[in-house]
Amino acid sequence: MAFTRRNFIKSSALLSGLLLFPSSLFAKRKEERWAPAYEKLEGEGKLVQRIKQAYALFEKCRLCPRMCGVNRLKGEKGFCRAPLKPVIFSFNPHFGEEMPLVGAGGSGTIFFSNCNLRCIFCQNWPIAHEGKGKEVEDEDVADMMLKLQKMGCHNINLVTPTHVMPNILNATRIALKKGLRLPLVYNTSGYELPEIVKILDGIVDIYLPDMKYMDPDKSAKYSSGASDYPEVTKRAIVEMHRQVGVLQPDPQGIALRGVMIRHLVMPNRVSGAEKFLRWVAEALPKNTYINIMAQYRVEYKAYEHQEIARGITAQEFMEAMDWAQKYGLTNLDPQSKALWNFYQQRRSG
Numbered sequence: 388m389a390f391t392r393r394n395f396i397k398s399s400a401l402l403s404g405l406l407l408f409p410s411s412l413f414a415k416r417k418e419e420r421w422a423p424a425y426e427k428l429e430g431e432g433k434l435v436q437r438i439k440q441a442y443a444l445f446e447k448c449r450l451c452p453r454m455c456g457v458n459r460l461k462g463e464k465g466f467c468r469a470p471l472k473p474v475i476f477s478f479n480p481h482f483g484e485e486m487p488l489v490g491a492g493g494s495g496t497i498f499f500s501n502c503n504l505r506c507i508f509c510q511n512w513p514i515a516h517e518g519k520g521k522e523v524e525d526e527d528v529a530d531m532m533l534k535l536q537k538m539g540c541h542n543i544n545l546v547t548p549t550h551v552m553p554n555i556l557n558a559t560r561i562a563l564k565k566g567l568r569l570p571l572v573y574n575t576s577g578y579e580l581p582e583i584v585k586i587l588d589g590i591v592d593i594y595l596p597d598m599k600y601m602d603p604d605k606s607a608k609y610s611s612g613a614s615d616y617p618e619v620t621k622r623a624i625v626e627m628h629r630q631v632g633v634l635q636p637d638p639q640g641i642a643l644r645g646v647m648i649r650h651l652v653m654p655n656r657v658s659g660a661e662k663f664l665r666w667v668a669e670a671l672p673k674n675t676y677i678n679i680m681a682q683y684r685v686e687y688k689a690y691e692h693q694e695i696a697r698g699i700t701a702q703e704f705m706e707a708m709d710w711a712q713k714y715g716l717t718n719l720d721p722q723s724k725a726l727w728n729f730y731q732q733r734r735s736g
């Protein structure tokens with residue numbers, strides 16, 4: 388660069404800016420490092436098209452593997468009993484989710500009522516089975532997202548989103564225009580059609596699917612006849628992984644993008660933990676985030692089935708964790724690892 392008066396003034400201005408406002412400059416750079424997927428898609432002019440595509444599915448509803456074919460635009464209800472407008476039970480910062488979602492500010496959960504899977508051991512049965520909650524507009528959901536962001540939450544955690552996916556996309560775009568910048572967490576039972584999950588490509592940053600069963604007889608028996616659950620959910624999770632990959636946390640350990648899979652260990656090996664963990668090791672990277680959960684409780688109508696009418700034993704949890712180790716899975720949820728260590732010490736002591 389030639390040493391001219393103009394260049395001297397330019398360099399001095401730049402230097403004084405650095406000296407006077409270094410933190411704001413770095414903060415800006417830090418901010419610029421990450422943007423939610425939906426913001427980029429909107430920038431490419433594609434988000435509105437996805438919303439149209441999603442809303443069109445309501446006409447003969449095939450948003451999930453139940454493929455009811457009802458016209459929800461005209462108020463018809465299918466298996467999930469969901470109306471056209473979203474029904475919300477509650478929204479609040481949640482501190483009981485996985486640590487990478489919670490951080491210091493909590494995970495901004497929005498609990499959608501109704502459910503397309505309806506398990507007989509459901510812990511949230513008044514919400515999922517009976518649809519308790521308040522019917523709202525997409526604009527109201529957008530406002531909830533913005534309130535959660537204002538409260539300091541690290542993400543928008545959409546609990547049971549499958550049957551209201553089009554409303555969620557619309558709400559996200561409305562909220563984006565008003566300043567939403569948090570990653571969306573798609574917190575699903577896993578009972579998703581892979582072709583519907585494709586609509587979310589470039590919108591959702593974090594997928595949080597359950598993998599509840601590996602045996603079609605068990606999913607049919609305990610989840611309202613959903614015998615296709617194991618196969619369809621495996622394909623949906625592979626698609627989720629194709630879109631966002633393994634979990635990517637920020638330097639503070641807060642999740643920004645990726646797949647986190649939950650597996651609730653059930654009594655008498657009903658959930659098929661070994662099969663599940665072997666499948667993960669074969670179908671996905673070994674560092675896929677897995678949360679092996681020990682908190683099964685006898686809820687709702689579970690007491691009617693002897694096989695699942697008790698909590699799990701320490702041994703049942705331990706064998707699941709041992710299988711994860713045997714199959715070489717390296718990214719297990721820290722809380723389940725801590726519980727595993729605790730029981731291991733007791734086992735050896």
Ligand code: SF4
Pocket residue numbers: 448449450451452453454455456457464465466467468469503549550
């Ligand atoms: S979202 Fe509801 S109405 Fe639509 S296919 Fe699934 S269960 Fe049926």
